[in-house]
Amino acid sequence: MPRVLVVLADGCEELEAVTIIDLLRRADVAVTVAGLEPGPVTASRGVRLLPDIALDSIGGESFDLIVLPGGAEGARRLSESDRIGELLMQQIREGRCVAAICAAPTVLGRLGLLDHRRVAAYPGFLEPLEIPGVEIEAAASVVMDGRIITSRGPGTAMDFALFLIEHLTDPTTRDRVEAGLQRPATHHSSATEGIAIRVMR
Template sequence: MSDLNNKTIAVIATDGFEDSELTSPLEAVKEAGASVKVVTPNAEAIEGKNGTKVDADLSTAEAATQEFDGIILPGGTGNSDHIRMDEHAVALVKQHVEAGKPLGAICHAAWILTDADVLKGRTITSYPSLQTDLRNAGASWVDEEVVEDRGLVSSRTPDDLPAFNAKLVEVFA
């Protein structure tokens, strides 16, 4: 198991996240020793589409001024659509990826990467319905369980979580 002691990982989400796509990676990085900060648009607790409630640590505006060792973006159509409209979340993701720091996006979460304009020349996977958006943003889209391209880790669905979590922990370390 990779060691994430002394690493701080941000999870950026809002209401309507895909429950397992937030809780499973969060637990994986915590088990590897990371400190996790849950970042939401207004620093208020959020609820997944299946009822999981998660407390927030910071707002996206507060987080945009901080440095994280890694970022996790869980899916969920509503969550992903709302997060990509949050200018602070988009700015944080853009700054993080452009600094060469690792980020994981699963399912619909890759939408924010199109708004952050960080996909040109990268290979990525996602929920299949996003492939046109991702290609239009400059990415090469593939249908694979997990893809890692220069620190950008991506997966398609909750079925891919074991591979996604293992790759996240490895890349974050």
């Protein structure tokens, strides 16, 4: 069973966080929700979320994927966390994937993980970082470049979560989860459809 760590900080975007956690669990993925600080997390619209565990309580566990929901304030707090930086860099060094949506790709950008990559993000967040060689895909809902998966914002959160399901499991599982949501299957990953772009490195 794939294992995923979702990290929440105060000011995170609750629509993204809950969508990611909910859909991954529908796909029988083992999701651990960690709070950047101990206790409940107050999201960007005042919704209070209760993580499973505090981030500092995670020891030497390994995860197939680490996911960062967005939200401007949540992303800022994640960017300022040395612990998050260490976890993300270790994840990449060990050949596993990281994913970020909305403002959260800025966390990856500040660590140099987006250099010379194609990415998706909420408009206006990555440009001030002047990331070397980055290509921002304005039309794609989800972009996977090597071991980095990014997405644009709350409106693409479901596409993002379903993409993660397919990446972690298989298209059949993704289609099963999507069918249960009563929306048309959209697993075709093509730049021309604007759904997802995959760049293999």
